[in-house]
Amino acid sequence: xxxxxxxxxxxxxxxxxxxxTVSQLVQAASRALDARLGEVWVEGELSNLRQPSSxxxxxxxxxxxxxxxxxxFRSTAxxxxxxxxxxxxLRCRGRLGIYDAQGRFQLTADAAEPVGAGAQQLALAQLxxxxxxxxxxxxxxxxxxxxxxxxxxxxxSVTGAALRDIVRVLHDxxxxxxxxxxxxxxxxxxPAEIREAIARADQLGVDLILLGRGGGSSEDLSxxxxxxxxxxxxxxxxxxxxAVGHETDVTIADLVADxxxxxxxxxxxxxxxxxxxxxxxxxxxxxxxERATRRQLEAEALRLAGARARLxxxxxxxxxx
Numbered sequence: 001x002x003x004x005x006x007x008x009x010x011x012x013x014x015x016x017x018x019x020x021t022v023s024q025l026v027q028a029a030s031r032a033l034d035a036r037l038g039e040v041w042v043e044g045e046l047s048n049l050r051q052p053s054s055x056x057x058x059x060x061x062x063x064x065x066x067x068x069x070x071x072x073f074r075s076t077a078x079x080x081x082x083x084x085x086x087x088x089x090l091r092c093r094g095r096l097g098i099y100d101a102q103g104r105f106q107l108t109a110d111a112a113e114p115v116g117a118g119a120q121q122l123a124l125a126q127l128x129x130x131x132x133x134x135x136x137x138x139x140x141x142x143x144x145x146x147x148x149x150x151x152x153x154x155x156x157s158v159t160g161a162a163l164r165d166i167v168r169v170l171h172d173x174x175x176x177x178x179x180x181x182x183x184x185x186x187x188x189x190x191p192a193e194i195r196e197a198i199a200r201a202d203q204l205g206v207d208l209i210l211l212g213r214g215g216g217s218s219e220d221l222s223x224x225x226x227x228x229x230x231x232x233x234x235x236x237x238x239x240x241x242x243a244v245g246h247e248t249d250v251t252i253a254d255l256v257a258d259x260x261x262x263x264x265x266x267x268x269x270x271x272x273x274x275x276x277x278x279x280x281x282x283x284x285x286x287x288x289x290e291r292a293t294r295r296q297l298e299a300e301a302l303r304l305a306g307a308r309a310r311l312x313x314x315x316x317x318x319x320x321x
Contacts, residue, residue, distance in 0.1 A: 023100060030098040033105075042068065042107060043091035043115050049084055051077075061090065061107075069106040070094070076110050081227070082123040083130075089115040120218065124225055128252060131227070136234050142258040143239040145270070148278075149207035151177035152271055153238075155197045158182035162214045162243075162264040169268035174275040179204055185213040190223035195232040202236040208271055209236065211253065212243035212264045221245050224253040233257055243267035 044061035051057050055074030060067050070092055084090070094109035114122050135141060152170065156162050158180060167178060183197040184190040201209045223229065224244045233240055233256045242257035243264045254260040261267035
């Protein structure tokens with residue numbers, strides 16, 4: 001069987017068109033599409049989503065004037081960061097071709113991301129629902145904080161204001177051992193670095209971990225809305241206080257952590273009690289204990305005096321006998 005080449009499609013040979021099999025023509029047309037366009041990004045509204053038992057995804061991207069069938073193989077679908085749903089805006093990367101068995105024009109996608117208004121909010125909402133369904137936000141799984149930790153690990157940027165605020169507050173309240181596990185807190189490399197820093201801090205034998213950063217835009221805080229970071233927090237054996245951004249910022253890291261603080265400074269205040277307050281409480285408790293002891297001794301002295309009075313003098317008892 002003669003293989004139809006790309007050049008054969010550009011112009012008919014001398015003497016009129018030649019005859020080819022259907023498979024030859026479809027395969028040549030598919031190669032021509034790929035050679036002409038290569039890898040492309042295409043976006044539209046997702047519809048007709050199907051996922052059979054094979055794990056592959058089949059769906060359609062459409063706009064007001066056209067539709068494009070898309071296939072995404074299982075290996076790619078398993079790496080998606082969001083759950084696909086009919087009606088969402090989606091941007092797919094892939095290569096155009098023709099599915100031989102049906103002679104159908106389609107895109108084979110190897111990446112996808114949400115687009116349009118609310119795309120980030122959609123992905124974040126889906127991740128929150130997923131983690132909540134797994135129980136990562138459940139208060140019952142959260143570990144209690146130590147009353148008076150002897151050592152604390154701080155997971156944050158070594159150049160940020162958050163670290164300075166935390167260290168200052170900790171030293172002012174109750175000086176203790178502080179270990180800094182530095183990490184990037186924004187940017188593409190931040191999620192992986194945060195995960196590694198949490199794991200490193202968890203192996204140090206400290207009593208408590210403080211995780212956080214200062215305020216910023218939703219994009220700046222996106223590393224703390226990462227699934228891998230959330231799972232690293234949940235897997236840690238050491239209690240974790242999360243303090244990401246300002247009081248109005250609530251990230252997935254805050255929801256998974258054992259306790260959430262509205263700011264890094266507030267996390268330090270939550271981590272250790274104020275030494276002067278503890279000393280005052282100890283003084284009050286000592287005074288109460290001393291008063292209670294004196295009252296108890298006085299009461300026992302009265303009881304002893306009463307017993308002596310009832311007993312009388314042993315010599316007199318002997319003389320009477």
